[in-house]
Amino acid sequence: MARNDHFSAFAATYAQFRPTYPDALFGWLARQSDAHGHAWDCATGNGQAAHQLTPHFERVTATDVGAAMIAHAPPHPRITFAVGSAEHPPIADHDVNLITVAQALHWFDLPAFWQTCQRVLQPHGVLAYWGYLLPQITPAVDALVIAYHDDAVGPYWPDDRGPLLTHYANVCPPAERIPTPTFAMNATWTVDQLIGMLDSWSATHRARAATGSDPLAPFGARLREAWGAEATRPVSWPITVHAFRF
Template structure:
C-alpha cells in the first residue's frame, strides 16, 4: 500500500457511502477561476468532487495515491484519472485554472504540495480545499456516532487527522490571497443503512478490524437502530469548513 493510501482496500464501500459535495460550491469555484479550461482534483478518491468539477470545466485531471480508488472511480469523458501522490502531480497537469482537495489535505506533505500548486496554477488560478466532520442528524443518533468515532474506533484513527479536526483553520498556502467564500454545507436524506455504510467507509473502522479481529460496528448497530427509531429516512447535515486562495495575477 502506498503512503497515505488508507482506503484502497475497501474502495467499493468508500465509493458507495461517501456523501457528495454541494453543487453551489463548484459553481462558486467556476465563477472565481480565471477560466474553466483545466482543473486538478488532487486526492480524488473515487471521483466525488471530480464529477462535479466536470460540469463546469472542460478538462478535469483527477489523481489519487490509491490504485483501488482509481479503479473504482466513476468514468466521465472530461475526466482523466491518474495514479499519483499529491506531491508529485503528473507532468501533464499544468496551466490550471483550479486545484481542489476534498477531505484529504491532512494526509499531504503540505509544503511540497503547495509548491507544486504554485508551479501548476496559471496567474489568477484558484486553490481550494475543504473537509467535513461528523454528521448532524438527531441528538440521540449523533451521540451514538460520536461515541463510535471517539471511543469505539478512536484509538485506530491515523495520526495525521489533526488539521481536519480543526477544519484546516491553521493552514494556508504561502504567496496566495485568501478569498472570502459563502458558507457551504453538505446535506442529504439517508436511510439508517446508508449511515452505517458511511461508518463502514471510515479508515478507523477497518484499522480496528485488522488490529482486533473484531467488527467494531456490530455492537453499535442496535444502538443506532434504537436511536434512529421508525423513520425510513432522516435529513443529515455535515459542516463543511472551506478555504479558497488565489495565485497572484
C-alpha cells in the first residue's frame, strides 16, 4: 500500500459502514466559494464527499492514495477519480475553487499540502477540512464504544492520528479563517451497522494482524445487550469543520 493508505485492505467494509456527511455542510461550503467550476475532494476514500459536492460544482476531482478505495467509489459523470496524494495531485495550477478534506488531514505532510493548496486554488479559493470522533447513541452503548476505541484497539491506532483527536485545534494553514457553523451527522442505525463501523476502523484490522485474534468478537454480544430490544436507534456524530480562504 502507499504511504498512509490505511484502508485499501478493507475498502469494501469502509465504503459500506461509514456515516454520511450532512447535505447542509456542502451547501454552506458552496456559499463560501466565489465560483463553482471545480472542486477537489482530497483523500476521497470511497468518494462520499465528492458525490455530495456534485450538486454545487460543475466538476469534481477526487483523489486518494489508495487504489482500492478509488475502485469502490461509485462513478458519477461530473467526478474524475484518480489515484494521487494530497501533496502531488494531478491538478493544474489555479484551477480549483474549493478543496475539501474529510476525516483525513492528519495523514498529510502539512507544509507540502499548504503549498499545494496555494498552487491549485484560484485567488480567494477555499480550503475546508473536518473530522469526527465517536458516535453518540445511549450512555451504555457509548461507554462500550469508548472502551473498544481506547482499550481493545487503542494500541493499534496509527501514531499520526493525533491531530484528529483534538479536532485539528492546533492546525492552521497560512490563510484567512472563515467562521463555521456547527454540523453533525445523523443516522438511524441497527446494532449490526454500529458493529460494521467498528470493523471499518484501521485499528481493528491492525489488531487482528498483530495478535492473530479478533478484538471485535468479544464486544459483539456486549453491544447487542447494551443496545436493547429496539431494532434501530438514532446515532449522531458531531463534526468539527475548519475553513480558510487563500
